[in-house]
Amino acid sequence: MAKGILLVESRPSSSERETEFNEWYESVHMPEVLALDGFVSARRFRPVRAGEPYVTVYEIDADDVTVAAKGVFAAAQSGAFRMSDSMQFDPPPAMRILELAAEQ
Template structure:
């Protein structure tokens, strides 16, 4: 079974909607995505300097990683995932699927 990460850059639709954006992302979107087959966990990151996009990292395990991402996108298109207009969609969020090729964990800890 392949392991991967889906990297997604997003922005709030407007500065005054940032709190709503974070609430939706953390309380609605992440739980809905990790409930889908192929998605194991999710985490979000904020730019340390306060500039740039917010990033979501979805840990994945699936026989076919691109097919799992396709299922996610199809669920969005069918309205099975609750989306929010607090998420900026113009331009669309930037997504990139990465496959894990190596893992190193320090020894002696």
């Protein structure tokens, strides 16, 4: 079983909608992602400097980390996620898939 993470950098669509963005992200979006096969936990970090993105780290345990992460893209494209316009989409959230290389 491979271990990895999906790292997502996202921002609210405006400073006026930041509270709405955070409520949606934590109450709706994170649970939707965690319902996908292979996703076992999530942690979300807020920026300490103005203008920087929020960062969410989703932990993945799956036979293939990239296949599990592709489930997020498929769900977003198919409309399975309840997306919110309180999240900035231009530019879109930055996402990286990383596989565990070493653990101590």
